Amino acid sequence: MRRNTIQRQLVYTAVQNSKSHPTADEIYNTIKESYPDISLATVYRNLNLLAQDSEIRKISVPDSADRFDHTVKPHYHIKCTCCGRFEDIVTRYMDQLDSAVAEDTSYLVESHDIVFQGLCPRCSRA
């Protein structure tokens, strides 16, 4: 049975209100402004619980800390190899990849993540 604590609500709200893709530490610092007693461990615990419950999404980013996304609907991401900027891609999720791979591998495929890498407009001008 899962309890509905103040801390979990704060974590959830902070992720929802973030326009970008915050790291655990960014969430922690945001919440601390209004609720200075919260602990980083609690932030991590709740981010993981919320991700388990599919209320937020956990994204694994190459060469940096995990990020969290308020958008639960599957979608893709792009990372600038120069400045680290990290953004959504607005293409349609390709369900058919999952079924194709399921046939080829005899895995029970649940999902896939795509991370594109390249130079963002600003960095490519330099």
Next chain:
Amino acid sequence: MRRNTIQRQLVYTAVQNSKSHPTADEIYNTIKESYPDISLATVYRNLNLLAQDSEIRKISVPDSADRFDHTVKPHYHIKCTCCGRFEDIVTRYMDQLDSAVAEDTSYLVESHDIVFQGLCPRCSRA
């Protein structure tokens, strides 16, 4: 100018000889058997240099340590969410995704990685 040291050759060879997708620590332990003085820091340094030079590939794995791949040709991976098993997928690399995303985002897209997740045959039977 890059020097050709024994240690770098050992790291390169260890990655090539590995059938799977070893972590830095696995490479380190393999090499230590024949060359006990090698340091983990040296293994990390050389793995990163080799990946920079595109002699091996570095793969970011959700919720676990980075892995290294002797296959330089771009291809996709799948991870079992239950036992952590990690394998190649033998589909064709979809170049057209990179150009499509380049058009949509005005990034200079270099590449993309896909990691599928699901249950491997063994785990799905349980």
Next chain:
DNA sequence: GTGGCTGCAAAATGTTTGCACGGAT
């Protein structure tokens, strides 16, 4: 009242770095 959740500190994990020395060029 109970047991899941918290804060804190410590530990665990994964990776990088400062430094003096040694070896490849």
Next chain:
DNA sequence: ATCCGTGCAAACATTTTGCAGCCAC
């Protein structure tokens, strides 16, 4: 002779965990 790469240890970054008390149920 140069100076890049090494081993070592320490630092660093990120995330998890043990524990005693607390609070939502």
